[in-house]
Amino acid sequence: MALRQDTICALATGQPPAAIATLRISGPSTSQIIEKRLSIKSLTPRRATLVDLRDAAGALIDSGLAIYMPGPNSYTGEDTLELSLHGGRMITELALQSIMAAGARLADPGEFTRRAFEAGKMDLTRAEAVADLIDAESEAQLGQALKQMDGALEDLYSRWRGQLTDCLALLEASIDFPDEEDAPDRVDGPVSDRLEALVADLNHALAEGNITERIRDGFKIAILGKPNAGKSTLLNQLSKRDAAIVTDIPGTTRDIVEVRLVMGGYLVWLSDTAGLRETTDRVEAEGVRRAEKAAAESDLRIWLYDARDSFDVAQVKPGDLIVANKSDLVARLDVSRETMVISAKDGEGVAQVEQAIVSRLKGMTQGLTAPMITRARHRQGIERARQHLDRAREHMAQGAGAEFTAEEVRLASRELGTLTGHVDPEMVLGAVFSSFCIGK
Ligand SMILES: Nc1nc2c(ncn2[C@@H]2O[C@H](COP(=O)(O)OP(=O)(O)OP(=O)(O)O)[C@@H](O)[C@H]2O)c(=O)[nH]1
Ligand SMILES: [Mg+2]
Structure with a gap:
């Protein structure tokens, strides 16, 4: 691919203020920027050197560590400089301005890696990685x-x-x-x-x-069941925050409430849904439609029901979890062996539900060796x-x-x-x- 003429720069570390801010420069003007702004003729490649960074007028911006990596043995394959300064807002702003005025422009998202790809340092799948x-x-x-x-x-x-x-x-x-x-x-x-x-x-x-x-994108898990079963209560317990509204009015949840969680080392999107029932309320009916869609698209479904009611297993797919809730309201409960019994309100049994979810996810990922599609x-x-x-x-x-x-x-x-x-x-x-x- 054609040799690049322009030199790019960017703040490579998180938003200031932070302990340290690393600025990255890559392109043909790198050595010229070093000479102009660090007042050094040349830097020893790949060795950290204490330098003073100055603005166009020669005023000191900050002192920090510079590492020069001449191309082609650098990440981008071009001459590269990494400059680690104190991570202050003013320092990083002035430093970027000074570097740009010396012949660089701000990099686009991913542009350093794009240059690495174009220089043949990595293929596209590694760049995505x-x-x-x-x-x-x-x-x-x-x-x-x-x-x-x-x-x-x-x-x-x-x-x-x-x-x-x-x-x-x-x-x-x-x-x-x-x-x-x-x-x-x-x-x-x-x-x-x-x-x-x-x-x-x-x-x-x-x-x-x-x-x-x-x-890579997160497993989809939906909590489903009749109105008032305690679905929103369970979502709040599992996500350890007050994500969904809980009331004793059946039909409280209408939109899907989705939370992003890491469970047992897996990223999951946990959805609370509208209670499933026949309804003439148009808003609630739309909620039920969305709940059914979420059920169909999910990798795992958690069917929750009030332990005082019966549960219809017709809608359950193999691998789904069945959970009887509000165990605190019943003295004795006869359930099948695979049904978990919890009291979402008190948090009783919630840890077992979490364990069951993780073990299902482990089951799904079992036997995977190297990824083939991500x-x-x-x-x-x-x-x-x-x-x-x-x-x-x-x-x-x-x-x-x-x-x-x-x-x-x-x-x-x-x-x-x-x-x-x-x-x-x-x-x-x-x-x-x-x-x-x-x-x-
Ligand atoms: N006693 C008892 N009450 C519970 C339990 N879990 C939830 N509740 C109560 O049941 C009512 C309904 O809870 P929600 O979590 O809003 O139920 P839901 O399934 O989300 O209901 P919809 O959004 O209407 O579909 C609330 O008053 C909760 O406090 C429990 O384990 N025991
Ligand atoms: Mg709800």
């Missing part, structure tokens, strides 16, 4: 992002592409040398076997991807690749000619290449890097 490492709130997210950073997705997608290249070589040989002994008909078997095996791998990745995407972008690319391969196999089955098969294989390979950014990077770069923070 950088963002995921920073955004990780749960151990499971972090573990997955680390594996992706280590190349789990890049290696897999590249291996798939390699298999398609092998198929293409066979197909093209049969197109170019149709009369050769071991050409046309003889390639059909091997190519068709390879495509079949690859489609099976893609389908496996797509199926498992539902879980790995959830690890974002919708990956899933969509793999689905498109699979569609091309389905068409390639149809062409083969119909004896349509190797040219037709080869074209679909080529298109599938292109889709996989887009995932790693080896093909058509411009198409996806904006979307990938816009979600980054500035300074990364």
Whole structure:
């Protein structure tokens, strides 16, 4: 890719005031900025040096540590400077102004990592992993992002592409040398076997991807049941805050109340929903519709009912949790073995519900080794690749000619290449890097 002419800078650490603020500079003007603003001819590469940062008029802004990393052995592949100053608001503002006046501009979100990608330091899936490492709130997210950073997705997608290249070589040989002994008909078997095996791998990745995407984006859990069962009370207990309104009026909750929590190392989105009942109230009816939609879209449902009522198991799906609430109001309770008994109001049994949720999540993620898909972008690319391969196999089955098969294989390979950014990077770069923070 074309060599960049401009130099970027940004505050790479959190919002001031903070103990330390690290400013990052990358691009061809870095050494000129060092000379102008740090009054030093050159800095020893990769060694922390105590420096004075000055403004354009020569007035001292702050003293701090500078580390110079000349390209290509830097994060971005360009000349880079990291300057750690006292993390004051005024210091960081004046420091950025001074650096910009010496020949840099403010970086866009993710622009340092984008430059690292463009310099060939990492593929697109590893660049995405950088963002995921920073955004990780749960151990499971972090573990997955680390594996992706280590190349789990890049290696897999590249291996798939390699298999398609092998198929293409066979197909093209049969197109170019149709009369050769071991050409046309003889390639059909091997190519068709390879495509079949690859489609099976893609389908496996797509199926498992539902879980790995959830690890990154959060598992959806809905609390469901009749009005007044105590759903909002349970949500407040599990989230340890007063997120939803609780009253003794049936039909209190209408909109979905969603809280974001980390449970047992997993990020989850826990939803409190409107009590399920027939109603003529239009607002409540809309709430019930939303509750039913949340039930259908959730990874796990918690069915809550008043222990004084009976519970209809018809709506329960395998793996759902059934919880009888308000145990404090009944002397004796006969429930099935899998039904948990709690008193949400007193917090009695809530810890067991939490444990049961975590054990369900563990069950869902059991057996996962390396992630194969972590974002919708990956899933969509793999689905498109699979569609091309389905068409390639149809062409083969119909004896349509190797040219037709080869074209679909080529298109599938292109889709996989887009995932790693080896093909058509411009198409996806904006979307990938816009979600980054500035300074990364
Ligand atoms: N005695 C007793 N009362 C409870 C318990 N849990 C909830 N309640 C009470 O039951 C009433 C309804 O509680 P909510 O949490 O608002 O019930 P809900 O299921 O969210 O109700 P809707 O939003 O109307 O669907 C409130 O008065 C709560 O204080 C419990 O374990 N024991
Ligand atoms: Mg409620």
